[in-house]
Amino acid sequence: MATPQVCIIPGVSAFSEFRRQALASNIGARDVQGQYIHYVEPAGCLDSESIALLMKLLTDGHHEEAQEKVDEPSKVLHVLPRPGTISPWSSKATSIAHVCGLRKVVQRIERGIKITVFLEDGQSLDNASLDFLYDRMTETISSDEPDLDLLFLHQEPGTLGTYDLYNGGNSPVEILRDLNRKLGLALDDSEIRYLVEAYSKDGPVPRKPTDVELFMFAQVNSEHCRHKIFNASWTIDGKPKTNTLFGMIRNTHKQTPEGTISAYSDNAAVLEGSSGSQWAPDDLNGQWKATKEGVHMLIKVETHNHPTAVSPFPGAATGSGGEIRDEGATGRGAKPKAGLSGFCVSDLLIPEHRQPWELDYGKPHHIASSLDIMLEAPIGSAAFNNEFGRPCTTGYFRTLLVDMKTGKDSSEVRGYHKPIMIAGGVGTVRPQHALKDPGIVSDGAFLIVMGGPAMLIGLGGGAASSVSSGEGTAELDFASVQRGNPEMQRRAQEVITACTALGSHNPILFIHDVGAGGLSNALPELAKDSGLGAEFELRDVDCADKSMSPLQIWCNEAQERYVLAVAQEGMNKFRSIAKRERCEISVVGRATKRQVLRLTDRNHPANGYDQQDPIDLPMEVLFGKPPKMTRDVTTRKVELPGFDTSLTMYAPQASTDGLLEEAISRVLQMPAVGSKSFLITIGDRTVGGLTARDQMVGPWQIPVADVSVTATSLTTGIRTGEAMAMGERPTTALISPPASARMAVAESLMNLTAADLPDRLSQVKLSANWMSAANHPGEGAGIYEAVETLGMYLCPKLGVSIPVGKDSMSMKMKWSDPSSGEAKEVTAPLSVVISAFAPVLDIRKTWTPQLKRHNEVGETTLFFVDLGLAHRALGGSMLTQSFKQIGDEAPDIRSVSLFKDFFDATQQLHEQDLVLAYHDRSDGGLFTTLVEMSFAGRCGIEIMINDICPTPRTPDVISCLFNEELGAVFQVRKSDENRFKACFATCGPPPGLIHKIGRVSTKSSQQNLAIYHGGKLIYRTTRAQLQQKWSNTSYWMQQLRDNPACADAEYKGILDDADPGLSYNLTFNPKENINTYRASLLNYVRPTARPRVAILRDQGTNGHAEMAFAFDAAGFTAIDVHMSDILSPSAHQTHLGVDHDLSSFVGLALCGGFSFGDCLGAGQGWAKSILFHPATRTKFKHFFERKDTFTLGVCNGCQVLSKLKELVPGAEKWPSFERNESEQYEARVCMVKVSDPPPESGMPPSVFFHGMAGSSLPIAVAHGEGRASFTTDTPRSVIPLGSRKTLDAQMAHDFAYANLAPLRYVDNHTLAPTTNYPANPNGSPAGIAGVRSHDGRVLALMPHPERTVLGGIGSFIPEGKVLDEKGGFGEWGEYGPWMRLFQSARRWVG
Structure with missing residues (x-):
């Protein structure tokens, strides 16, 4: 079917200067240029006025033509979305156009890239070169002009297929x-x-x-x-087993049920939490308020391995998205809180940085390489979390590819060609909604699909991920990958949150997320779990593609969808909430008492002859029990060679004296050991305002934290919280699967104990992810042994349970080498990934690996507690892997009772506040433990290994420093040594296992590592040299992925021994009461005394809860206002009695997030929805002009305000905020300095910075478009090439000199404004982090002051600021220093 005339609108450049250079280098061309081209499919007549509006919307009024290069050979290519697909960008851009009043004339907007490649003489482009220019999973590339009929293809709907099983010739x-x-x-x-x-x-x-x-x-x-394998009957070595795998896991909950509310019966496990509050707007008046109640935890960890192998970015993005939906769909609706992520891949093979242990074994052509996976998948995962608004606060990364001997003349390749992509986290659920209750879903209840529309993507993902990769076809692999739209999922989550805020009036009776299998799995599960049948109408399912067949509509895995049951009496409320949040809902069916699942198609009704319903099945057939799987497997014992600790046979080129240096160099560069910074700074870790401990540690923000800690709720004075930590030792499974599983549990608990936990391990709950190539020789028996040792022995002995988990039983990749035809396969080792969760008593007492310097705490001692009982097994270690070996002896839990005693002792140490720093021994052994502590403290250490190493000979030193047995290093004050030992004497390891092994150097300027045995110096080097070696992998990956100049700058900074790090230099007392009126208003007894602030949000906003809390705590009445309320006030009066006229507010706060997914530029969609609506534009203009109002915009709110500057008096010279110079999302803690105009300037002081001028302090940063640009609106043709940055710098200097930049990024040394990365995370000229109006009433900031207002919340807080010696709040009181910003606004209002 032909489409109406498509409108084509050229856009801006698609590639930055360094991206162009990188692309040209990759394909060997002279230059590469790209320009975005917008294609608008009209819904009606596109008149000149509509086209002008579209041009303003899509290009902000200008575009940039590619520069012509006369007489240079070139080739023009067009990149477009794959036919039949709708890109996430298209969904968002179309939504913006509709919100901006173009619904009647715009059907859909899509975007492509016109690429011009300037070729070298005689050069042609082959397929390998083209692969650098597009994503073959989601895009097409062609030298032909785009076929727009194909782009906006409208076909007749596909038909229902039927199959005659009994008349086909065959059986x-x-x-x-x-x-x-x-x-x-x-x-x-x-x-x-x-x-x-x-x-x-x-x-x-x-x-x-x-x-x-x-x-x-x-x-x-x-x-x-x-999970058929986990429910199968097993026979091993001819002996039948009495237990199933799942039965043994359930045994852990049976033995230790305390603290678990829901296990194995929902999308996530629910645990008893702490007392806190529900912080949400009141449905009657929109006022944010706290309801004191218990806050239960929910925990879940998922995998998305197969899709990540096929298409890394969308595979990992939808993996995180699916796990987030699991959390939100727990009970009768819940809320995700903090996430984790993990990756296992084969060797990276980084170009020009190949490592001596790496193996290049090839790969299937349709599967991504390990390097591409790690360049793209982490960004996919992080991008979804960032845009949805969930901090990711812990994780892991491992590589493995090894040729393992299986016999005298045989071997097999073990590794992660089929990668592991882990996504998990912790959430919260209200007590009354914690359990699903099938009894409340009655006959006739409405069955609803909420979220995005059905699309022809992700077909058959559940089945595809259940087979070994390579056994299916490339086409089926591609079809099984989904695409993510986190902004849509945020909208759906807001609906769930609003429903649960209604408490007993929650209209959601039952909820499931839509994941594997799409509606074909989710809706039947919803009916089955409710004990009912169901009738559905196919054409009531919202479809973005009308050509889809019944199978495609019912079974596609389009993301961001939930299925719900809502009673008839709750539908009006549910509809109004969804409409306000602009979240689509479709009533697709009703629950029935009749135990049949029926799907009708009103376009093709069943007639009893040649047409039948798409589905008409008894529930017992669909969910009946096919014959139970049986597994008959044998144990395989492989005789592996031992590891030669002399190293001479593995590194013959190294001198005898250089062998230790070689081992150190290799181990520190192993990806599992080295810095994970490139994986961490891309992910928001502070959104929500509840992150007390993330991966980055100390003033220098080194990524070595053992545990993640979050606060229970946004509650003044909150101390309790939740901890999560991870553990995995898969390489060890090549030697001993059960030891690998035990060590994974032990590592997770060793990490978890850094948090201040209750004194009972029964409060600790584990999520177990089991990944195996179950059909590979020996692997079936191996996973049985691993499950058995945890489920029947270790966990019951420890008193911990596993109430949730996930299995993936097809961890093998098979293919044929395209040149030789050789059959190849890579098999992953058994991979047990344990995530441990527990309630936290005091979030302020979390230990970190940051060593405290001598000038801070005096003389200290480093103690090593050896839980390995002096064993030094090197099997499966980073050392053996770095020399292409495995080893033959695995580390293990040597004594369960000793391990329990250690846990008890650490709780006493927390109570007595004796520990200054803590780090467990894990990947890389004791050496890595110690140097990571040194990196975090930026100090030198002197290590004496006499007690733990029998001789100074290299083999003994190697096995001592690099074995990965259990153990931990503690830093304590020298004066506390006896008290430290006493804690262990009463309940911990015996004295013979506690070794005094070193001390911190007395001079901070001497940042050396020295290792002694007796009086003999074994090894000496500098902290900086070791840290650069440890950072190499992260640095190289950052160079490839981001702006290499930024990567170079950060790497170079490691060498600066004098860097003082983050610091608090305050010109005010955070405890001071600056609101003098409050003395007579004890506890704010008169609500009318609290001025009203509109907490304004739009679709995609995710930072409104913490913003509302900050204003409420400062003495305001915070009112929830959605842009829907302002644009269509009569249609969205969901809050009875709420006055959404801006004239009723004294303050306006535009919150952070990703409005419209940052499509068309950060803040553009939100701003244009105001500017393009005359009535709305007038409302905002009048508000800004009122002299008794103030406005605060943070991050996305800052970007929006910069686009509204024509409405804001005194904002005419404001910059726009553009893509970061690194071209990467930057999530960091940076130093900023506050300034106010001097009195002689004649400018009024800022409303927000009373007494703060001159203060410099850390602040949370999390954005992708934060670089202030004063020349964005100036066409390229006006500014000479290469001059834009210079002109921007000059204009920024003039802007700051005019006292319009009250917040600027500063360096750690001089506290002066800087443009140096990463102190300035986005490259803003003059260090501009925020802007103000001339009269000081309007403030727009890219950093986030609202995220650290609670005491104890922040990545780095100096000693004594939030915790005093008696356990009370310290020097700052119950709030952090950034609360002063909100209190200042309250003081100004009076």
Whole structure:
């Protein structure tokens, strides 16, 4: 079907200067230029006025033509989304156009890139070169002009398929086997026979099956969804086993049920939490308020391995998105809080930085390389978390590819060609909503799909991820990958949050997320879990693509969707909430008492002859029990060679004296050991205002934290919280699967104990992710042993349980080498990833690895507690891997009782506040533990290994420093040595396992590491040299991925021994009461005395809760206002009695987040929705002009205000905020300095900085577009090439000199404004971090003061500021210094 005339609107340049250079270098061309091209499919007549509006919307009124290069050979290419798909960008851009009043004339907007490649003489572009220019998973590339009919293809809807199993010539079983292969159903033989019987003339469904039914059955019953291996019967070495894998895991909960509210029965496990409050707007008046109640924790950890292998960015993004939905769909609705992520891949093979241990074994052509996965997948995961608004606060990263000997003349390659992508986290749920109650879903309840529309993406993901990669086809692999739209998921989450805020009036009766299998899995599960059947109408499902067939509509895995049951009496409230949040809902069916699942199609109603319903199945057929899987496996014992600790046979080129240096160099550069900075600074860690401990530690923000800690709730004076930590030792599984599993649990608990936990391990709960190539020789027996040792022995002995987990049983990659035809395969080791969770008693008492310097705390001692009982097993260690070995002896928990005693002792140490620094021994051994502590403290250390190393000989030193047995290093004051030992004497390890091994150097300027044995110096080097070596992998990856100049600057900074790090230099007392009126208003007894502030948000905003809390704590009445309320006030009066007229507010706060997903530029969509609506524009203009008002915009709110500057008096010279110079999202803690105009300037002081002028202090930064630009609106043709940055710098200097930049990034040394990265995270000229109006009433900031207003919240807080010696609040009181900003506004209002 032909499309109406498409409007084409050229846009701005698609590539920055350094991106162009990188692309040209990659493909060997002279230059590469790119320009965005917008394609607008009209819904009606696009008149000149509409086109002008579209141009203003899409290009902000100007575009940049590619520079012509006369007489240079060139090739023009067009990159477009794949036909039949709708890009996330398109969804957001179309939404912006509709909100801006173009709904009647714009059907859809899509975007492509016109690329011009300037070739070298005689050069042509091959497919390998083209791969650098587009993403083959989501895009097409062609030298032909775009076929716009294909781009906006409108086909007739696909038809229903039916299959005759009994009249096809072959047997029904053979016919279905053939369909199984063609459709990628991944059914096993027992399921095929089960279905053949079900559709036989004597079966419960005596007719032809439809394609929808077969596909749905495959998804619902896939290994991914039904965990058949974990529920199978096992026979090992001829002996039947009495327990299933799942039964043994359940045993842990049976033995230790305390503290667990829900296990194995919901999307996440629910644990008892601490007392806190529910912080949410009141439904009656929109006022944010706290309701004191228990805050239960929920925990979940998922994997998304297969999609990440096929297409790393969307695979990892939707992995995180799916886990977030799991949390939100727990109970009757819950709230995600903080996340974790993890990755395992094969060797990186970084160009020009190949490592001696790495193996280049090739890969299938349709699977991403390990390097590409780690360049793209972490950004996908982080981008989803960032845009949704969930901090990611812990994780791990490991590489492995090794040729393992399996016999005298045989070997196999073990590694992660099929990667692991872990996504998990902790959330909260209200007590009354913690459990699903099927009894409240009654016959006739509405069944609803909420969120994004159905799209032809992610078809068959559940089945595809249930087979070994390479066994299916590339086409099926591509079809099984989804695409993510986190802004849509944020909208859906806001609906859930608003519903749960209603407490007992929550209209959600039941909720599931839509994941693997799409609606074909989620809606039947919803009906089954409610104990009911259901009837659905296919055409009531919201579809973005009207050409989709019934199978595609029902089974696609389009993301950001939930299915819900809502009672008839709750529908009006639910609809009004969803409409206000601009979240689509579709009532697709009703629950029925009849135990049948029926899907009708009103376009093609069943007639009893040639047309049947897409689905008409008894529930017992769909969810019946096909024959139980049986597993008959044998144990495989591989005789692995031992590891030679002399190293001479592995590094013959190294001198005898240089062997230790070689080992250190290799181990520190192992990705599992080295800095993970490149994975951490891309992810927001502070959104929500509750992060007390993230990965970055201390004044120098070194990524070595053992544990993540969050506060229970936004509550003044809160001390309690939640901790999560991870543990995994997969390489050890090549030697001993059960030891690997035990060590994973032990490592997670060693990390977790850095938090101030209750004195009972029964409060600790584990999530276990089990990944294995279960059909590989020996792996079936291996996973049984691993589950058995945890489920039946270790966890019950420790008193911890595993109430939630996930398995992935197809961790193998198979392919044929394209040149030789050789069959290849790479098999992952058994990988048990443990995530440990526990309530926290005091978030302020978390230990970190940061060593305290001598000038801060005096003389200190380093103690090593050896839980390995002097064993020094090197098997599976970073050392052995770095020399291409595995080893033959695995580390293990040597004594469970000793381990429990250690845990008890650490709780006493927390109570007595004796520990200055703590770090466990893990990857890289004791050497890595010590140097990471040195990096975090930026200090030198002297280590004496006499007690733990028998001789100074290299083999003994190597095994001492690099074994990865259990243990930990503590720093304590020398004066506290006896008290420290006493804690262990009463309940911990015996004295013989506690060794005094070193001290911190007395001079901070001497940052050396020295290792002695007796009086003999074994090794000496500098902290800086070691830290650069440790940072190499992160640095190289950052160079490839981001602006290399920024990577160079950060790497160079490691060498600066004199860097003082972050510091607080305050000109005010945070405890001071600056609101004198409050003395007579004890506890704010008169609500009318609290001025009203509009906490303004739009779709995609995610920072409104902490903003509202900050203003409320400062003495304001914070009112929740959505842009829907202002744009269409009559249509969105969900809050009865709320006056959304801005004239009723004294303050306006525009919150942070990703409005419209930052599509068209950060803040553009939100700003244009104001500017393009005359009535709304007038409302804002009048508010800004009122002299009795103030306005604060933070991050996205700052970007919006910069686009509204034409409405703001005194903001005419404001810059816009553009892409960071690093071209990466930057999440950091940076130093900023506050300034106010001097009295002689004649300018009024800022409303927000009373007494703060001259203060310099850290602040949270989290944005991708924060670089102040004063020349963005100036076309390129006006500014000479290369002069834009110079002109920007001059204009920024003049702007700051005019006292319009009250907040500027400063360096750690001089506290003077800086443009140096990363102190200035975005490259803003003159260090501009915030701007103000001339009269001081309007403030726009890119950093986030609202995120650290609670005492104890922040990545770096000096000793004594939030915790005093008696356990009370310290020098700052219950709030952090940034609370002064909000208190200043309150003081100004009076």
